[in-house]
Amino acid sequence: MTPHSWQRTxxxxxxxxxxxxxxxxxxxxxxxxxxxxxxxSHGDHADHSRRIERVRQAANALGQPVAIxxxxxxxxxxxxxxxDDFRKLAEGEIVRLIAEVSLVxxxxxxxxxxxxxxxxxxxxxxxxxxxxxxxxxxDGSIELCVRTATAVSVRCEVIIGGxxxxxxGINVPESVLNELVPTDDDRRHLAFAVAHEIEWVxxxxxxxxxDLARVRACLPSGAGAQPLLMAKIxxxxxxxxxxxIVEASDGVMVARGDLGVxxxxxxxPVVQKRIISVxxxxxxxxxxxxxxxxSMVEREHPTRAEATDVANAVLDGTDAVMLSAETAIGQFPxxxxxxxxxxxxxxEKGYSLRMAHDRMRATDxxxxxxxxxxxxxxxxxxxxxxxSARAIIxxxxxxxxxxxxxxxxPQAPLVVVAGSIRLYRSLALVRGxxxxxxxxSGAGGTGLQACLVQAREWLxxxxxxxxxxxxxxxxxxxxxxxxxxxxxTVRLSRVESLDG
Numbered sequence: 001m002t003p004h005s006w007q008r009t010x011x012x013x014x015x016x017x018x019x020x021x022x023x024x025x026x027x028x029x030x031x032x033x034x035x036x037x038x039x040x041s042h043g044d045h046a047d048h049s050r051r052i053e054r055v056r057q058a059a060n061a062l063g064q065p066v067a068i069x070x071x072x073x074x075x076x077x078x079x080x081x082x083x084d085d086f087r088k089l090a091e092g093e094i095v096r097l098i099a100e101v102s103l104v105x106x107x108x109x110x111x112x113x114x115x116x117x118x119x120x121x122x123x124x125x126x127x128x129x130x131x132x133x134x135x136x137x138x139d140g141s142i143e144l145c146v147r148t149a150t151a152v153s154v155r156c157e158v159i160i161g162g163x164x165x166x167x168x169g170i171n172v173p174e175s176v177l178n179e180l181v182p183t184d185d186d187r188r189h190l191a192f193a194v195a196h197e198i199e200w201v202x203x204x205x206x207x208x209x210x211d212l213a214r215v216r217a218c219l220p221s222g223a224g225a226q227p228l229l230m231a232k233i234x235x236x237x238x239x240x241x242x243x244x245i246v247e248a249s250d251g252v253m254v255a256r257g258d259l260g261v262x263x264x265x266x267x268x269p270v271v272q273k274r275i276i277s278v279x280x281x282x283x284x285x286x287x288x289x290x291x292x293x294x295s296m297v298e299r300e301h302p303t304r305a306e307a308t309d310v311a312n313a314v315l316d317g318t319d320a321v322m323l324s325a326e327t328a329i330g331q332f333p334x335x336x337x338x339x340x341x342x343x344x345x346x347x348e349k350g351y352s353l354r355m356a357h358d359r360m361r362a363t364d365x366x367x368x369x370x371x372x373x374x375x376x377x378x379x380x381x382x383x384x385x386x387x388s389a390r391a392i393i394x395x396x397x398x399x400x401x402x403x404x405x406x407x408x409x410p411q412a413p414l415v416v417v418a419g420s421i422r423l424y425r426s427l428a429l430v431r432g433x434x435x436x437x438x439x440x441s442g443a444g445g446t447g448l449q450a451c452l453v454q455a456r457e458w459l460x461x462x463x464x465x466x467x468x469x470x471x472x473x474x475x476x477x478x479x480x481x482x483x484x485x486x487x488x489t490v491r492l493s494r495v496e497s498l499d500g
Contacts, residue, residue, distance in 0.1 A: 006413060006434065006462055006464060007032065007341065007344050007345050007348060008344075008348050008431050008432040009314050009318065009319065009320060009321065009344045009347075009348065009431055010034040010035060010319060010320035010321075010428065010429055010430070010431060011032050011033050011034050011035070011320065011321060011322075011323070011337060011340055011341065011344070012033075012034070012035040012036075012037050012069065012287055012289070012320050012321070012322035012323065012429075013028055013033045013035070013036055013037065013322075013323050013327040013333070013337060014037040014038075014039055014322070014323060014324045014325070014326075014327050014328040015036055015037065015038055015039075015051045015055070015327070015328060016039075016042070016043075016325075016327070016328025016329050017328070017329055018327060018328060018329050018330055018331070018333045019051070019327060019328070019333060020051070024333060024334065025054050025055055025058045026058045026061075026062065027334045028327065028333065028334060028337050029058055029059060029062050029064050029066060030062065031334060031337040031338045031341055032337060032338075032340070032341040032344075033066065033337055034065070034066060034067065034320065034428040034429065035066065035067045035068070035069050035200070035320065035428055035429050036051075036052075036055045036066055036067070036068055036069070037068075037069045037070075037071060037202075037322065037324075038051065038052065038068065038069070038070040038071070039071050039324075039328070040070055040071055040072055040073055040189045040192075041071070041073040041076070045192055048070070048192070048196075049196065052068055052196055052198075055068065065424050065425050065427065065428040065435045065437075066425065066428055067199040067200055067425045067426055067427075067428040067429050068196075068198045068199055068200070068425070069198075069199070069200040069201070069202055069230065069429075070189065070192075070193050070198050070200070070201055070202065070227075071201075071202035071204060071232070072182065072185075072186040072189050072190070072201060072202060072203055072204050072215075073183070073185055073186065073189070073204060074181060074182075074183065074186060074203070074204025074205040074232075075122070075124075075177060075180040075181060075183050075204075075205055076169060076204070076205065077120065077121070077122050077125045077169070077170035077171075077172070078120075078121050078122070078167050078168060078169055078170060079118060079119065079120065079121070079137065079164055079165070079166060079167060079168045079170060080100030080118075080119030080120060080121045080166065081100070081119065081166045081167075082118075082119070082164070082165065082166045085165060085166045086163055086164065086165045086166070087118070087163070087164050087165075088161070088162075088163050088164075089137075089142060089158045089161045089162060089163075089164060090158060090161045091158055091159065091160065091161045092157065092158060093116075093157070093158040093161070094116060094147075094155065094156070094157055094158075095116050095117070095118050095144070095155075095156050095158060096116055096117050096118065096153055096154065096155050096156070097118050097120050097125075097126060097129075097135075097153070097154040097156060098117055098118075098119060098120065098126070098152065098153050098154075099119070099120055099123035099126060099152065100119035100120060100121050101123070118164070120170065123152075124177070124180065125170065125172065125175075125177075126149070126150075126151060126152060126153070126154050127151050128172065128175040128176070128177050129146050129149045129154050129172065129175060130146065130149060130174075130175070131146050131147060131148060131149055132145070132146060133145070133146045133172065133174045133175060134146075134159075134172075134173065134174060135156060135170060135171070135172055136170070136171040136172075136173070136261050137162075137164045137168050137169070137170055137171075138162060138163070138164050138165070138168045138169070139169060139257075139261060140171065140260070140261035140265075141160070141162050142158070142160055142161065142162040142164055143158075143159040143160040144156035144157065144158055144159060145157050145159050169258075171258060171261045171262055173235075173236045173261070173262040173263070174236075176207070176237055177205075177207065180205075181203065181204075181205060181206060181207070181211040181214060181215065182203075182211075182214060182215050182218060186203075186215070187218055190215070190218050190219065193227050194219065194220060194225065194226075194227065197422065198227045199227060199228060199422060199425045199426040199428075199429075200227060200228050200229075200230050200250075200251065200426065200429065201215075201227045201228070201229055201230065202230045202232050202253060203215050203229055203230065203231055203232060203249075204232050204234070204255075205232070205234060205235055205258070206231045206232060206233065206234075206235065206238055206245055207235050207237045207238050207241070208237070208238075208241045208244065208245065209241060209244040209245050209247065209248035211245075212229055212231060212245065212248040212249055213248065215229060216229060228250035228251060228399070228426060229249055229250050229251070230249065230250065230251040230252065230253050230285075230287070231245050231246070231248070231249035231251070231252050231253070232253045232255040233245070233252060233253065233254060233255060233259065233275050234255035234256075234257065234258035234259045234262065235258070235259075235262055236262040236263050239263070239271065239274075242274070242275065242278055243278060243282075246278050246279055246282050246284055247282060249284060250284065250285075250399070251279075251284050251285040251286065251287070251319075251429065252275060252278075252279045252284050252285070252286045252287070253286070253287045253288075253289055253322075254271075254272050254275050254276065254286065254287065254288045254289060254318075255289055255290060256268055256272065256288075256289060256290035256291065257289075257290040257291070259271065260290075269312075272288065272313070272316060273316050276288070276313075276316045276317045276318055277316075277317065280317045280407065280409075282407075283403045283404065283406070283407035284403075285319040285320070285403070285429050285430050285431070286317070286318055286319050286320075287318065287319065287320045287321070287322050287429070288313040288316070288318040288320070288321050288322065289321075289322035289324065290322075290324060291306075291324075292306065292309060292310055292313075292321050292322065292323060292326070292340070293306050293310070293323060293326050293336050293339065293340060294306065294325070294326065296326050296330055296332050296335065296336040296339070297325045297326055297329065297330040297331065298330070298331060299332075300331075300332050300335055301339075302336075302339060307339075307343050310340060310343045310344070310347075311343055311346075311347040314343075314344060314347045314348065314351075315347065315351060317409070318431070319429060319430055319431035320429055320431070321340065321344070323336055323337065323340065374404045374405075376404075376474065376484060376485065376487055377404040377405040377407075377408065377474070377484075378408060379487060380392055380405055380410075380472050380474045380487055381405065381408040381410040383472050383487070383489070384410055384411070384412045384472045385410070385411060385412075387470055387472070387489065388470075389412050389469075389470050389471050389472045389489070390412060390413075390459060390464060390465035390466075390469040390470065390471055390492075391412050391413045391414070391415045391455070391459055391464065391465060391471045391472070392405060392410055392412050392413070392414050392415070392471070392472045392473075392474060393415045393417070393451070393452060393455045393471050393472070393473050393474070393490075394414065394415070394416050394417070394473075394474045394475070394484065395416075395417045395419070395438065395440075395447070395448060395451040395475055395476070396416050396417070396418060396419065396423065396484075397418075397419040397420070397423070398423070398483075399423065399426060399427070400483075401483055401484055402414070402416050402427060402430065402433060403430065405474065406430050406431065406432055406433055409431070409432065410432060412471075412472075413432065413434050413459070413464055414432050414433045414434065415434050415436065415455045415458065415459065416433055416434070416435050416436065417436050417437075417438045417440070417451040417454055417455055418435050418436065418437055418438060419438050421437060423435075424436070424437040434458070436454055436455060436458055438450075438451060438454070439454055440454070448475055448498065449495060449496065449498055452473065452490065452495040452498060453495055453496070455471075456471075456492045456495055459471075459492070460492075465492060466492075467492055467493045468491060468492065468493050469491070469492055470489055470490070470491055470492075471489070471490055471491075471492060472487070472488075472489055472490075473486075473487070473488050473489070473490050474486070474487055475488075
């Protein structure tokens with residue numbers, strides 16, 4: 001295993017042309033990349049397969065757990081093809097949104113009337129719009145207001161003008177777009193994710209827990225064959241059902257791009273804190289995304305505000321921070337990850353102990369919104385803190401067993417000896433967790449000892465423990481018990497004499 005500095009908060013990097021250059025993937029992993037993200041909205045399956053295989057090979061060669069996250073496109077509404085590829089809209093102008101396929105029927109219109117037409121690639125959008133609603137184009141830079149609407153044509157007034165281009169995104173914060181997730185394209189990408197044994201799938205434009213249920217119904221039966229679902233919170237209506245969405249998900253993403261268009265931009269910091277808080281309370285891993293180090297797409301050094309933004313996401317309680325264009329198309333992908341890791345390390349050094357104490361107190365409060373915490377998991381974190389144990393070690397076969405402990409944000413490393421390759425990789429996203437792939441063959445005393453020896457070797461090799469240090473062990477009492485039910489302290493020098 002290649003040693004690199006241990007940090008609690010994880011790093012997600014988006015793959016793209018900038019990561020295709022020889023040696024870049026290896027450097028990203030070496031600098032701290034824990035999750036490689038594939039954006040299914042760009043490229044084709046051949047591109048995705050090639051990049052995924054490169055990540056798998058590099059991670060195996062370096063001995064590092066790296067999860068793959070594939071983002072589904074979702075029902076992203078876009079402007080169709082425009083003459084000259086763009087159109088300038090003036091304040092007060094009246095335009096008509098029509099289905100792109102209907103443009104041919106408008107050939108009889110005069111040139112002036114045709115110039116007012118804005119083709120829309122998804123006719124479902126036209127059916128959802130109502131008079132008085134706002135429509136935003138081009139990442140929110142252009143605002144329209146619906147004046148009249150039919151199932152085939154929507155008449156709008158331009159409130160804030162600007163230049164709209166072919167393929168520009170359309171946001172409709174006030175419309176409820178029922179049961180559009182998953183799209184047919186999403187289903188195709190889901191099949192790809194299953195075939196390539198992807199660990200995480202990001203579900204875009206989730207509005208309700210029902211959206212996740214429909215996506216999950218597309219997956220094969222059997223927990224071992226299913227990727228974990230990450231709900232991307234980027235719609236205003238998702239905030240109304242936030243608790244239900246988080247409960248129905250396996251993880252959450254604060255997708256600040258579209259969310260910043262769908263909600264008041266001034267409220268994004270508060271919304272981010274709320275989403276992270278709800279995810280933390282329910283033990284769901286949460287990723288903070290979009291423009292973390294946006295200036296590094298073109299510049300080698302980030303701004304002070306960006307460094308502060310990353311640090312604040314850590315202090316909010318995020319499990320991971322994500323780079324998008326910075327690594328996908330940026331000029332300095334490795335430098336971006338290296339700087340991101342520096343900010344995470346500096347922030348954790350100053351605040352991780354306080355964060356652990358705050359999380360334990362918040363969970364222990366009588367009026368906490370949390371479900372009753374697992375007594376064993378809570379006790380393990382308390383015991384580790386009081387003894388200043390160097391680690392909490394957990395042989396595990398399920399994500400739930402690990403998240404039950406990780407949700408309390410222990411100060412000590414949570415070393416998980418995973419019983420499967422899928423779990424080993426999936427856990428790379430979870431804050432404070434250091435996954436190891438189990439080399440033990442048994443589940444009884446011999447297997448437990450092997451897990452402890454493996455964890456001890458890793459801790460010492462990373463400089464996180466000395467041979468005579470104490471650790472807390474959370475384990476199952478026997479092969480018939482999948483969930484941990486036993487808690488004990490172990491001195492690393494006496495692992496071989498442990499009575500399983």
